[in-house]
Amino acid sequence: MRAIGRDLTTRVVRVKYGHPLGRAPEATPIGTLDTEVFNKSKAMELPRNIVVGHDALHQVGEVCQALKLGKKALLVADENTLKIAGKTVEKELTARKVRVSEFVIPDATWEEIREGEERIRKGAFEFALGVGGGRSIDVAKCASFNAGIPFVSVPTAASHDGVVSSRASVQKNGEKVSLAAQTPIAVIMDTGVIAESPFRLLASGCGDIISNLAAVKDWALARNLRNEYFSSYAAALSELAAHLVIENASTIKPRLEESAWFVCKALVSSGVAMSIAGSSRPASGSEHKFSHALDRIAKKPALHGEQCGVGTIMMMYLHSGNWQEVRDALLAIGAPTTARALGVTDDEIVQALTHAHEINKERYTILGDEGLTLEAAERLAKITKVI
Numbered sequence: 001m002r003a004i005g006r007d008l009t010t011r012v013v014r015v016k017y018g019h020p021l022g023r024a025p026e027a028t029p030i031g032t033l034d035t036e037v038f039n040k041s042k043a044m045e046l047p048r049n050i051v052v053g054h055d056a057l058h059q060v061g062e063v064c065q066a067l068k069l070g071k072k073a074l075l076v077a078d079e080n081t082l083k084i085a086g087k088t089v090e091k092e093l094t095a096r097k098v099r100v101s102e103f104v105i106p107d108a109t110w111e112e113i114r115e116g117e118e119r120i121r122k123g124a125f126e127f128a129l130g131v132g133g134g135r136s137i138d139v140a141k142c143a144s145f146n147a148g149i150p151f152v153s154v155p156t157a158a159s160h161d162g163v164v165s166s167r168a169s170v171q172k173n174g175e176k177v178s179l180a181a182q183t184p185i186a187v188i189m190d191t192g193v194i195a196e197s198p199f200r201l202l203a204s205g206c207g208d209i210i211s212n213l214a215a216v217k218d219w220a221l222a223r224n225l226r227n228e229y230f231s232s233y234a235a236a237l238s239e240l241a242a243h244l245v246i247e248n249a250s251t252i253k254p255r256l257e258e259s260a261w262f263v264c265k266a267l268v269s270s271g272v273a274m275s276i277a278g279s280s281r282p283a284s285g286s287e288h289k290f291s292h293a294l295d296r297i298a299k300k301p302a303l304h305g306e307q308c309g310v311g312t313i314m315m316m317y318l319h320s321g322n323w324q325e326v327r328d329a330l331l332a333i334g335a336p337t338t339a340r341a342l343g344v345t346d347d348e349i350v351q352a353l354t355h356a357h358e359i360n361k362e363r364y365t366i367l368g369d370e371g372l373t374l375e376a377a378e379r380l381a382k383i384t385k386v387i
Helices: 002-017 056-066 079-095 110-123 134-147 191-196 199-210 212-226 232-247 257-277 286-297 304-318 323-333 346-358 374-383
Strands: 049-053 072-077 099-104 127-132 151-155 167-172 175-180 186-190
Touching (some): 049 056, 049 257, 056 079, 072 079, 079 127, 099 110, 110 134, 134 151, 175 286, 186 191, 191 257, 199 232, 212 286, 304 323, 346 374
Parallel strands (some): 049 186
């Protein structure tokens, strides 16, 4: 099995340097300073206040007041999350004499973002809040970024790390696209609310966090082969988040607030890692490429984090990493590890693997520039028991 793994890896890594190990060009050792010139400069945008815990919703008003965000806010939510948490947030803000206007959205699309931005400008809102899952938060994140006002993230589910990061996933021209926006100035995660959300969403969040392991390996590979910027600090923080979930996998259960607590902490670490890196590199690599390819190919794609988890099993194999540990953790949590569990066909998995390298081509990963052949993709999926 290991020989096959090396076979697959060799095929995709040999692209540039023609050596099975992908020999990197000469570079200054990590941690070594150039004694003649030091001109590094790095700006990091981080959340200024993160609240995770029981009844955290009731601290929204206090947090916004402490940050001096203003007295006029646009609250973005869908119909369901408005009932679950939006009304409570509105009440807390109103008690602090903040005027709140609701913007109820059906989905996270380019049109909703434009409308949100227009509402902010016309209403002279001073800050925005995204209350809900990915859709509400992504719309609030992008609209506030375009309008130049701060944004507060109030997730009602822990299904992916976008609730803490500066990236947003929205529908544009019938296709999901990833956009650069802004890091939330504050994150309020009520573990009681999140524990009551469908467990599938929490399990999906676990898959998204665990996928950091493959993403960091891809990032390190890009540093070695393409001399790409690499932050050891961001990478370590990202891996820490993944290991936190893996080590507590057997304790992550439905309707258990402590489970929500573990996952929320890991999501925060993952989001902060991306902020430090200045990109999604610490949490998005070949496994995310696979997920995005599956979104395009599958008739009924699964949740983002679920697909990333399955992708991580396979990509960790290509990296000669501990893919069995990833698979065991996902099984212990109750997250999908096979095509059948995802609700997609074996052929859709294989096709996604062969097309994954076409996604975000400038981001180098273990898939290389040419990707996997049909035969290699099928063999990979079978060895890792995905099909």
